[in-house]
Amino acid sequence: MNTHDDLLHWALAKGVQSNGILLQAICGRGVGIVAARPLEAGEVLLTVPAEAFRTLHTVPKHISRKLPRDISLHALLATWLALDNRSDFAPWNTMFPTLPDFEAGTPLLWPEELQDLLPKPAKDILRKQQFKFQRDWDIVSKTFPDISREKYLYSWLLVNSRSFYYTTPRMEKLPHDDRLALMPLADLFNHADSGIETSFSRQSYTFTTDRAYREGEEIHVSYGGHSNDFLLAEYGFVLAENQFDAVYLDELILPRLNKEQEDALKDKAFLGNYTLDRETPGCFRTQVALRIFCCTRKEWERFTDAEVDSERSQRRVNVLLVQLLGRFVGEIHQTLGEIEKLNVGLECQRKLLAQRWKQIETMVTQTLKRLSN
Numbered sequence: 001m002n003t004h005d006d007l008l009h010w011a012l013a014k015g016v017q018s019n020g021i022l023l024q025a026i027c028g029r030g031v032g033i034v035a036a037r038p039l040e041a042g043e044v045l046l047t048v049p050a051e052a053f054r055t056l057h058t059v060p061k062h063i064s065r066k067l068p069r070d071i072s073l074h075a076l077l078a079t080w081l082a083l084d085n086r087s088d089f090a091p092w093n094t095m096f097p098t099l100p101d102f103e104a105g106t107p108l109l110w111p112e113e114l115q116d117l118l119p120k121p122a123k124d125i126l127r128k129q130q131f132k133f134q135r136d137w138d139i140v141s142k143t144f145p146d147i148s149r150e151k152y153l154y155s156w157l158l159v160n161s162r163s164f165y166y167t168t169p170r171m172e173k174l175p176h177d178d179r180l181a182l183m184p185l186a187d188l189f190n191h192a193d194s195g196i197e198t199s200f201s202r203q204s205y206t207f208t209t210d211r212a213y214r215e216g217e218e219i220h221v222s223y224g225g226h227s228n229d230f231l232l233a234e235y236g237f238v239l240a241e242n243q244f245d246a247v248y249l250d251e252l253i254l255p256r257l258n259k260e261q262e263d264a265l266k267d268k269a270f271l272g273n274y275t276l277d278r279e280t281p282g283c284f285r286t287q288v289a290l291r292i293f294c295c296t297r298k299e300w301e302r303f304t305d306a307e308v309d310s311e312r313s314q315r316r317v318n319v320l321l322v323q324l325l326g327r328f329v330g331e332i333h334q335t336l337g338e339i340e341k342l343n344v345g346l347e348c349q350r351k352l353l354a355q356r357w358k359q360i361e362t363m364v365t366q367t368l369k370r371l372s373n
């Protein structure tokens with residue numbers, strides 16, 4: 001029997017019900033789940049009973065009782081994984097990616113020089129992760145001095161990249177992003193923009209096909225409508241095609257505001273979070289912010305409050321956006337040059353970082369093309 005069969009048999013014994021699916025190594029994506037036969041829409045593929053979860057209700061008491069009551073569930077689950085060397089979870093644990101697997105994609109494990117060159121939204125997520133990990137590690141290392149930092153970091157990343165949103169009345173006191181559960185088999189679904197339907201109750205988590213699937217076709221779960229900066233920072237990959245991808249423009253716009261302009265945008269709750277995507281040459285927030293530089297106060301207010309605009313002011317905004325994006329392309333080239341010159345970290349880390357910047361460059365140049373047509 002191979003490790004996939006071991007896991008399927010083990011999961012069956014834990015009460016997991018699976019139907020019409022196979023585990024398969026997928027090039028560049030670790031293990032994934034594929035259709036074992038043609039599947040119809042509405043078929044239940046997987047039901048995982050709550051007793052098989054790793055979550056608040058199933059953490060062994062000899063672990064949870066030693067840690068402070070207000071410790072994050074993320075930290076608690078990571079501690080359980082780090083201490084878990086019992087053989088009854090071995091078939092599940094054996095399928096986890098290794099620490100070197102994480103090193104390739106996970107910015108939290110990259111050298112500082114590469115972290116510093118991440119796009120701003122990814123860097124912001126990374127800084128939050130660093131803070132949360134350090135907070136959790138400070139607590140756990142005092143209670144369990146035998147766990148090494150490396151082992152804890154690895155376990156913490158497993159929880160970070162493999163858990164599902166789950167809540168029960170008892171878990172509702174936890175922050176929204178800390179209502180977590182790890183589930184055998186379900187943690188092998190890879191991500192795509194859209195995927196199968198998921199639902200949960202106190203008793204179980206259920207995965208149901210959203211459409212028909214061909215035999216051998218990979219079945220995805222959507223981890224959410226995330227940009228590639230988010231996917232990179234949290235999960236260590238970027239999608240080639242991502243309908244939710246966006247380029248952040250705050251760094252281009254915010255430093256150009258004077259105090260009065262900044263206050264005006266703040267008053268109307270339009271300060272920051274400016275993006276462009278494949279469809280829009282700047283979201284509505286961006287359009288509002290740009291008008292503050294090149295329209296009269298009256299025009300700006302009419303647009304901001306009532307979305308009333310003239311062709312003339314849109315033309316002025318487009319000219320300004322072309323200038324800003326042109327400069328941004330120059331900065332992107334500079335960043336790509338720096339990444340190429342760096343000789344730190346792994347080649348695959350540098351490649352992934354450069355790939356993300358090239359995606360940003362493509363979105364910016366496509367917008368420039370659209371604006372000049």
Ligand SMILES: C[S@@+](CC[C@H](N)C(=O)[O-])C[C@H]1O[C@@H](n2cnc3c(N)ncnc32)[C@H](O)[C@@H]1O
Binds near residue numbers: 028105161163
């Ligand atoms: C919940 S796990 C999915 C199972 C995973 N492939 C495995 O081998 O264990 C999430 C991880 O799978 C990988 N992954 C998921 N979706 C992916 C995708 N579309 N492209 C590349 N890697 C993906 C990433 O490494 C991510 O952190």
